Amino acid sequence: xxxxxxxxxxxxxxxxxxxQGKTIGFVPTMGALHAGHMSLIQMAKxxxxxxxxxxxxxxTQFNNSDDLKLYPRTPESDAVLLAENGCDIAFFxxxxxxxxxxxxxxxxxxxxxxxxxxxxFRPGHFDGVVEVVGRFFELVNPTKAYFGxxxxxxxxxxxxxxxxxxxxLEVVAIETMRENSGLAMSSxxxxxxxxxxxxxxxxxxxxxxxxxxxxxxxxxxVQEKSIDFFHxxxxxxxxxxxxxxxxxKPLNDKWYPNTVLCIACFCGxxxxxxxxxxx
Ligand code: AMP
Numbered sequence: 720x721x722x723x724x725x726x727x728x729x730x731x732x733x734x735x736x737x738x739q740g741k742t743i744g745f746v747p748t749m750g751a752l753h754a755g756h757m758s759l760i761q762m763a764k765x766x767x768x769x770x771x772x773x774x775x776x777x778x779t780q781f782n783n784s785d786d787l788k789l790y791p792r793t794p795e796s797d798a799v800l801l802a803e804n805g806c807d808i809a810f811f812x813x814x815x816x817x818x819x820x821x822x823x824x825x826x827x828x829x830x831x832x833x834x835x836x837x838x839x840f841r842p843g844h845f846d847g848v849v850e851v852v853g854r855f856f857e858l859v860n861p862t863k864a865y866f867g868x869x870x871x872x873x874x875x876x877x878x879x880x881x882x883x884x885x886x887x888l889e890v891v892a893i894e895t896m897r898e899n900s901g902l903a904m905s906s907x908x909x910x911x912x913x914x915x916x917x918x919x920x921x922x923x924x925x926x927x928x929x930x931x932x933x934x935x936x937x938x939x940x941v942q943e944k945s946i947d948f949f950h951x952x953x954x955x956x957x958x959x960x961x962x963x964x965x966x967x968k969p970l971n972d973k974w975y976p977n978t979v980l981c982i983a984c985f986c987g988x989x990x991x992x993x994x995x996x997x998x
Contacts, residue, residue, distance in 0.1 A: 720802040722809050726816050726858055732808060733771070733859060741768035745861035746806075747852060750774040751791035751906035755896035757804045759865040762893055764805040771859055772801055773810040775817060780847025786990070791909045810859075817854055825853030827880045835967050836981050837872050837992070840957050845876050852877055853884075861888050869895040869903055871979055871994045875967055895993075897923070903993045915987040921952035922982060925959070926995040929980045933997040938970035938978060941997070945980065957983040957990070961997070974998050 723729045733743065744767030746759045752774070763770045774797050781787035794811060801809045826849070832838070833845035856864070866874050874892045881890055896904050901923030902916070911919060929945040936944065938961040946959050960969050964977045981994040 720798070720806055720809055722798060722811060724811050724813065724816065726812065729771075729808070729810055729858055733769075736769050737860075742862040743767060743859060744770045745855065745859045745864045746770065746772040747855050747864070747866075748772060748774055748797075749776045749790065749906065750797045751793050751909060752797045752800045753896075753904045753906065753908075755867060755869065755904035757800060758896050759867060759893050760801065760804045760806055762891065763863065763865050766891070767863055769807045770805060771808040771810060771861065772806045773812070773855055773859075774801075775810075775812055775851070777817075777847060777851040778814060779818075779850050780844050782841045782843050789910065791906050817851070822854065824850055825857075825884070826850075827853075827883050829876060829879060832872070832876050832879055832967055835872075835969075836958060836960060836962070837983065840983060845873075848873060848876060849880055853880070856886060856888065863889045863891050865891045865893060867895060868892050869905070869993070871964075871981060872967060875965070901927075903991075905991065907989050907991060910989045911986060915989065918952060918954060919986045919991060921949065921954065922984065922986075922991060922993050925949045925982065926980060926993060926997070929961075930995060930997045933974070933978070937972050938974060939972065941980070942969075949982070949984070955985040957985070964996070 744763030746763050748756050776790050778787055798809055838845050866877055878890050900920055902919055925945055925948055928948050929941050932941045932944055942961045949956055959982045961980050962969055963975050964979050977996050978998045979994050980997045983992045
C-alpha cells in the first residue's frame with residue numbers, strides 16, 4: 720500500500736492507473752478506523768481495480784470545536800488496517816493540502832436535505848461534508864465512491880450532490896456494521912467508558928422496539944412510543960424521527976417503503992447517531 724500526503728503525488732499516481740484503464744474505488748474516512756470502515760474497503764476491493772482511502776478529520780464539517788479537538792486520531796493503526804484490507808493508496812492530507820488558498824469550494828443547493836435531522840442540530844455540517852467530499856472527488860475522480868448507511872443523511876446528501884453536479888461516478892451505500900451487542904460501530908465509541916458503552920445499547924434496543932411497533936402503528940405513533948421507550952435510559956435524546964428515506968421529511972400517518980428511524984443522542988459526553996429501516 721502506498722501512503723500519500725500530497726495532492727500532487729496523489730493525482731500523478733492515479734493518472735498512471737487511469738492511463739492503464741483501471742477503475743478506482745474511493746472510501747473517504749476520518750480515521751480511527753474499525754471493522755465498519757473496513758466493510759467499505761472490502762466492497763471497493765471487490766468492485767474496483769484500485770482502492771483509494773482518505774483519512775482526514777475535516778475541520779469544516781465540525782460545528783463544535785471540542786468535538787473536533789476530541790475526535791479520535793490513530794493514524795498508525797489506520798494505515799495498518801487499510802493495508803491489511805487491501806487498500807492500494809492511503810491518502811493522509813493536511814488541512815492546507817486539502818484547502819489551498821486558490822482552491823474553489825464546491826457549493827450545492829441541498830434542497831432542504833441539510834435542514835433536518837443532523838443538519839438541524841449541527842448547522843453547517845453538511846456544507847462541510849459537501850465541501851470535503853467535493854474536493855476529494857475532484858482529486859481522486861473515482862469510478863465508484865463508498866459511503867456507510869450509518870450516516871444515512873450523509874448518503875442522501877452525497878447522492879443529491881452527485882446528481883445535481885452530474886458527476887460521473889457511482890455512489891455505493893453499505894449497510895451499518897454493528898458490534899455483537901448491536902451497538903453501531905463508530906470511531907466515537909472509543910470515547911465511551913464501559914458503563915457508557917453498556918448504556919449505549921439502549922439505542923439499538925429502541926430501533927428494534929420501533930421496528931416491532933411499526934407492524935401495527937402509524938409513523939407518528941411509532942415516533943411517540945419510541946421516544947418514551949428511549950427515555951427509559953439515562954442518555955439525552957437530540958432527535959428521534961421517522962422519515963421518508965429519500966427526502967428525509969417526517970412521516971405522520973402513511974408509511975413509505977424503507978421508512979427509516981433516525982436517532983441522535985448523547986451518551987455521557989459523546990454524541991452518537993444510528994438508524995434503521997423499520998418497515
Ligand atoms: P467516518 O470516518 O466516521 O467519517 O466514516 C467514514 C465512512 O465509513 C462513512 O461513509 C461512514 O458512514 C462509514 N461508516 C462509519 N461507521 C460505519 C459502520 N459501523 N458500518 C458501516 N459503515 C460505517
